[in-house]
Amino acid sequence: MYLDNEEERILNGEEGEAKKIAMEIILRLGDFYGAEKTVKINNAHISGISYKNIGDAGIDFLEKFVNEKVAVKTTINPIGFDLDFPEFFTDDDDFLKKQMKIVDIFHRIGVIPSLTCTPYYIVDIKSGEHISWAESSAIVYANSIIGARTNRESGISALASAIIGRSAYYGLHTDEGRKATHKVILDFSPEFFDYAVLGLFIGLNIRNGIPYIVGLKNDLDALKSLGAAMNSTGSIPMFHAEGITPEWKIADNAEEIIHVDKDDLRATKEKFSVDIEPESVMIGCPHLSEGELYAIEAYLRNRKLREGKNLFLFTSRHLKNKLMNVVSKIEKSGAKVFSDTCMVVSPISNRYKILGLSSGKATYYIGREKIKVFFSDMETVLGMVTYES
Known part of the structure; x- marks a missing residue:
């Protein structure tokens, strides 16, 4: 892979050990995928932030970068608990201590402490912009709905890109790498929940590729759900939606x-769901949008939490702070609204044997942890743990 003079200096260690490690990571990726050069990026988003996911080995790796600063605006994924209510998620002092050590490392290298899987609600990313994002749902949203360009980065490669401001130029950074591989035609008019199930179906059936989908509606929250699900059951970092997404006119090939x-x-729904009443309902994977929070508040307006049930909602701290009045109204029902974390990366899901979920992504990952899932639309799962008051 061709390196310019600055990149050669970085690789030789002239800009410090941390940048050298980062450059080596990008170089190995580029060589593996046949990249001819690097591309400068304007933004990065790093996953693998929860101690539940990366453990002590992850901390050891991150510590290699504590004396360096990121070169571009960088956000980070959720951690293992809500910073305001850590004791609600775990009583393991070692877990709490090590999770905060991870947060501190990222603070020291200059990232924005967003702690969300929906960075597109916080940073302004434009169509055609080269970025380096890790977080399966955000990658699909950025490529498909915004039209930005990022490969399906890991937390490690996104961190490396953030440190040196570059990514390897291959795959979804190129025009050729963004062409559709499959045409998916819907023989029905989808409702909101259908998008989550459709995403699971597409991931299972395409596995690795880029679908061009005919028959979708222009609903950003539904498209977010679709992308998150398909990049869970499959390796599908982008989709084109006819008449909707930025590149659909040049992708129908x-x-x-x-x-x-x-x-x-x-x-598909039956494959992932059990017909058993859930103990708790968890919503917000990916993190809830402004519109979704308003919709949940409207549904719960005259409802209360059933005795012995739980309703946990997850959104970014950015939106929780912005919509404190909406959050307060939601919590009057007995529900709890959390930020900084979610049901997938925190230990909270492990307390229960049966969960009610409306997210295709969460259903896939939590189901792999041997927790039974009642998978249905948002109103249905909300109705199973609340009653009209």
Whole structure:
């Protein structure tokens, strides 16, 4: 892979050990994927922030960068608990201490302490902009809905890119790498919840590729849910939606065609869901948007939490602070609204045997932890743990 003079200096250690390590990571990635050069990036988002996910080995790796600063505006994923209510999520002092050590490291290297999987609600990313994002749901949103350009980075490669302000130029950074591989035609008009199930279906059936989808509606929250689910069951970092996403007019070149009907969605839902009443309901994977918080507040306005049930909602601290009045109204029902974390990266899900979820992504990952999931639309799961008052 071609390196310019500055990159050669970095690789030789002339800019410090941390930058040298970062450059080596990008170089190895570029060589593996056949990149001819690097590309300068304007933004980075780093995953693998929860101690639950990275453990002591992750901390050891991060400590290599504590004396360096990120070169571009950088945000980070959720951690293992809400900073305001750590004791609610765990009583393990070692977990709390090590999680805060991770947060401190990122603070020292200059990242924005966003602690959210929805950085696109916080930073202004434009179509065509080269970025380096790790977080499966955010990658799809950035590439598909915004039209920015990022590969499916790991937390390690996104950190490396943040440190040197560069990524390897291959895959989704190129025009060729963004072309559709499959054409998915919907033989029905999808409702909101269908997008989560459709995402699971597409991931399972395409596995690795870029779908061009015909028949979707222009609903950003639904498209967010779709992308998060498909990049969980499959490795699908981007989709094109006919008439909606920025690059759809130049992407309809796929030869393989897949038709999807309601029976396909029913079968997919049954694969991931049990017909058992949940002990608790958790919503917000990816983190809830402003519109979703308003919708939940409207639904819960005259409802109360059932005895012995729990309702946990997850959003970014940015939106929680912005919508404190809405959050207060939601919590009058008995629900709890958390930030900085979610049901996937915190230990909270492990307390329960059966959870009610409306997220395709959360259903996939939590189901892998041997927790049973009642998977359904948001109103249905909300109704199972609340009653009209």
